[in-house]
Amino acid sequence: MSKTLVLAEKPSVGRDLAKVLKCNQNKGAYIEGPNYIVTWALGHLVTLLDPEGYGDKYKKWSMETLPMLPKEMKLTVIQKTGKQFNEVKKQMLRPDVSDLVIATDAGREGELVARWIIEKAGFKKPIKRLWISSQTDKAILDGFKNLKPGAAYENLYKAAQARAEADWIIGLNVTRALTCKYNAQLSAGRVQSPTVAMIAQREEEIKNFKPKDYYTIIGNTSDFSIEWINKDNTNRTFDESLAKKIVGAIRGKDGDVTEITETNKKQYAPALYDLTELQRDCNRIFGYSAKQTLSIMQRLYENYKILTYPRTDSRYVTKDIVPTIKDRLKAISVANYAKSATEILRGNIVASKSFVDDSKVTDHHAIIPTEQRVSLGILSSDERNVYDLVIKRFLSVLLPPFEFIQTGIKVKIGDEIFIAKGKVITSKGWKMVYDKVDDLEENSEEGMLKEQVLPKLNKGAKLKINNIEIKNHKTKPPARFTEGTLLSAMENPQKYITIDKESAKTLGETGGLGTVATRADIIEKLFNSFVIEKRGKELVPTSKGKQLMELVPKDLKSPLLTARWEKELDDISKGKTNVRDFIGRMRNYATALVQDVKFSTDKYTHDNLTGKKCPQCGKYMLEVKGKNGVMNVCQDRECGHRENVSRVSNARCPECKKKLEIRGHGDGEIYVCASSTCNFREKSAQFQKRFDGKGKVDKREVNNYMNKMKKEAEDFNDNPFAALLGGMKFDGK
Template structure:
């Protein structure tokens, strides 16, 4: 008997539907001739709690840290024991096992750890499915690979899980116990991803709080040229009183120049005119979709992820959503017209977009070299029944279809002009844009970025009609929103001070993964470290106090981003999981030596004083390694990082 172990029931049903045989469901499995399909319920196993290694560690004590298991143990989740018993019975009868976890690092871990836990030693094949529709599943079933090929991916996932345990257990215990010494009665949770994310927000909030505005004074002049009029802006010379962004901070020179300008003659001294072509935006990765859905529809990252899971599993309208890739396989190109036609079938707006598509075009999105374990999110081709979709599900589905549809629209062609005029020996600059061919742009917006300028000729004369000085004020940085925070997590190198580290991170994964970013934000909210104020994400007093008390290395993104880089190297057999863990332990011991009750007490008091009220006690997070585990029925979520 061949046994296929899927990651979740919905995937198991899709596999069974594509297999020959009756597909009889019985006792936690679906029987299809000589093949049986069973499933996990997300993670069936979890890392054992510290007391499973030594009963003395049930009590939290500083002198017991760091806790380092010598032989790692996995424990069944409390509500997963029934399904584990089903798999155990079936795997004893199996002559071959097929691993059907999701096509990513966590999916590789989730099923393989169950196979290993059962001590199965027979042949194991790997089934990779990113689209739950029957034709796609049938193609995947015909393309099984040896599971051994994906062992490095499993090693990377396992290293991540163990490292998160070591980091989270030890630092959370250390700072919680230090917090008690400082007078704080509550758990202070620390994680290798969640804490740097909190640090980003705290530092942004501090920058907003400490921001001191100052005025600046732009000067404009309206110019008459041969074929019309335009407005140009003064570009002060460096000897003028300027801020670090080149803005004039003393009004007097601007007023003096504005008084002289009306009626003055000048000349167009520099003219840069060029046609530009802009390719359509690529199809979505999950994070890119979360950013756009937050901006356009005000949806949180977690809501977008939940919607995508329903569109994928329940409605079968899209391909695998937890993707970090924005490219599509070249073999999908010939099928695109059919899948987009199906996706657009029951929606008037999508039908209009479909009419404008030219399927003879090929964009840069179709590139096998850019596709890894999974490809960009795309419509599956199944017609959508919008009466069965919520309004927000419809919004997200249209975004996904739109970005794939855009690949069959012409590039946006614009004519851009930059002009510099000289009057009274001073430079005045103007810029404009005209659209030659809107291409894909109407699918995204009907707004022009900047108005066109009159037709200009190098060296032509100009005359000032009028001028004025405006008084403006610098503004503080914007608080983070779901959209800007996800984008920051994707591009974390921008928030790193060290130039060498920034260069290293430029082309690597960001903070967290596609599958975990939304959950990290929600966890910080649930634990009382963040609060949503309209669309803004702001740190609470407790969140600010914790960041102030921790060593900066714990709350800045360098470490966790470099972790992701090393984990990727392990998955590509360019690094070793044991050396990675040893480096982590050396780092961890150094961090534990910095737990300081006096520093924490001071930061808690400072946060209270600044905010004018008591620091709210953190709600105690569920022990993610305890036997009384919430949400163990079907959670695919990894332990909070």
């Protein structure tokens, strides 16, 4: 009897599929049942061959061998996961396998994961595609009842392959050119370079900013305050003498109420979450990095199955989701969500265009709860935080608008006009799901009076003005990026750079720099290659990052390049553009970029040299700040030796419970309390002995931390391009 082979992207998803498809024979690398065999990748099992694979001449990094333009790009099995590839291939070549279902993530990269494995394994039998947005049993069953032919996604595969090949051709050639030219480890790419350029440009704007004094005039009655406005309807003046003249002319005078307005206003709930908006809010509210939010979301989607697919760029759902809303509401009717969910279920659910719009959904709809009932008790605090944001946003769009009466008062004192604004809430509407009505209030602009509770007044009333005062303010420089605001800038770079209208339109249509699925990894890569660092929550370019922006070809620093790419890739996925033409242009472009670097007269200098010599090659080490601490790395890129100086751990001080820093390396590694008032310090070996079940420190927490550090080290070496950069390690050069 023939069987269908199902290829998932990860073991956890494979297990879920196997359970639904009644496969119960677990063979380690696959799970078999009477009709299906479910196997899985471990992310990518196959990748593009690195340059060294195209000939010995590429083993040595040299300007003479650039540009590297293989006639045909070849695939290779990733050594680290080669064993799993062989197991998958074995199942593909079984004589009783009649066809294959691609069940990797439903998106461009997920398509590439599967198709490269299929191509490398030489699988030639019929292919179908599972395309689902949540991992519940019901979604999987429905998906298998509605499998799509593999041919329907052929163009999506072509677009994914074109993106990968173009990144190889451009990224590796420019990276090798910069590294060889300046004998320092410098990398560039069509997404990372414009992202660093925006951070560096913002730093330059802050450095060159010259604050200006401006003045506002405030009048105080016994009940409320009023602010002066000029003839242009603004509340400020840069002329101090004018402010003094106005105050001098009206001091001691009463005010006349010349106008009172009361307007009924409605405020509708913000749109549902896509990944970028969720990452932004998690960074702003909880301080989570983009990568951290995605990781938490992935668990809520894959492991708990209580939220839908995270890597989405849509904030709307499709019409076919509307009949499932009641079941989703029943699933979340627990704890503090029950009241709002019950109220919505009692009424009629209206499929408003504010959240239901098929035309605004591409691969996946907005992030919403699934029909799987939630058990809040099993979620960690981080998982609960992210889940809470998504559920409140989901409930919000289903509730009535927030309604209030906006009150405005205009007061004349002498010849000058003053105003005050207030608000009376008439219906909480969707804001009932938030703890306080003010939770989502926008901050008032610097120097502006906030809304107040205003007394009942009549037009023509006289106001006793107790005092008039001038308040002095200074204009502020633009704020540095945080991870949250950087995600906004990557999504809409046209708002952060000066470009023509046509280019801004292109950027707006193509979704900016990177995709919702890749932005978190790009930001992590910038930290790992030491071109940006954190100061508190703020992101700043390092000296290396600033210099790199001077050395990278101008074209590569512009977000317009990636916008044009994404437009063409989108056209390829729709069958409108020939993939070979696109790759041909990329090859020509890589040649031009290499020439640009080759003939540059710029210089690069290390200004983070330490007085410590590398124990392996004797050259002076560089001090670099990673995301989790400080390390010394050898300045010689061929050597690549690195040592930890200090990093913040998740282990807690046994005395004051604050987080401990790990300083030094090897036998000299010690744990030191990060608190300035605590003197705890202990050798690493001694500290580990505390974990015998009797000590005060949580053994599980420290073990988790150790595993986390190990994984971070692996991720660091597995970052995009790392496998392709041969012997070159991502150090601080």
